[in-house]
Amino acid sequence: SQRTLVLLKPDAVRRGLTGEIISRIERKAGWQITALELRDLDTATLEQHYGEHKGKPFYEPLVAFMSSGPVVALIVEGERVIEGVRALAGPTDPIAAAPGSIRGDYGVIVRENLIHASDSEESAEREVKIFFPGRA
Numbered sequence: 770s771q772r773t774l775v776l777l778k779p780d781a782v783r784r785g786l787t788g789e790i791i792s793r794i795e796r797k798a799g800w801q802i803t804a805l806e807l808r809d810l811d812t813a814t815l816e817q818h819y820g821e822h823k824g825k826p827f828y829e830p831l832v833a834f835m836s837s838g839p840v841v842a843l844i845v846e847g848e849r850v851i852e853g854v855r856a857l858a859g860p861t862d863p864i865a866a867a868p869g870s871i872r873g874d875y876g877v878i879v880r881e882n883l884i885h886a887s888d889s890e891e892s893a894e895r896e897v898k899i900f901f902p903g904r905a
């Protein structure tokens with residue numbers, strides 16, 4: 770089985786949507802939440818996490834947004850969970866996301882799209898190390 774690193778972004782926390790989003794993940798048969806923490810992210814952590822986007826025009830506003838309030842970080846484990854949580858989330862741009870997906874149902878703009886989920890096994894292992902070094 771797989772594990773993935775999920776972040777419920779500051780907009781999800783501010784809007785009181787963390788319970789709703791976690792419920793959607795929990796309802797999936799065979800998936801398990803194995804770590805969960807509410808925390809504030811500093812710039813150094815975000816630079817590690819979003820390093821691939823450094824230099825892009827949306828990078829600075831993305832880091833500002835991601836440090837604008839606490840996030841909920843989770844590890845989710847289970848069958849094909851990397852692909853599965855990204856399917857629950859929907860496409861990055863909420864306008865392109867179908868109803869029934871998290872971003873399709875609640876997303877407003879591309880930067881404030883509620884949830885991050887690792888996009889590959891390599892990313893998942895890298896990101897778990899950043900957010901839950903004890904679980905590496």
Ligand code: GTP
Pocket residue numbers: 827831860861879880881882884885886887888
């Ligand atoms: P994450 O799960 O958060 O990594 O989203 P993703 O994998 O769907 O998108 P990606 O890794 O390409 O981008 C990371 C985050 O940067 C996105 O979730 C958005 O919040 C933001 N982002 C990506 N592309 C754009 C863009 O073109 N404009 C703006 N404003 N934000 C963007």
Ligand code: MG
Pocket residue numbers: 888
């Ligand atoms: Mg990404």
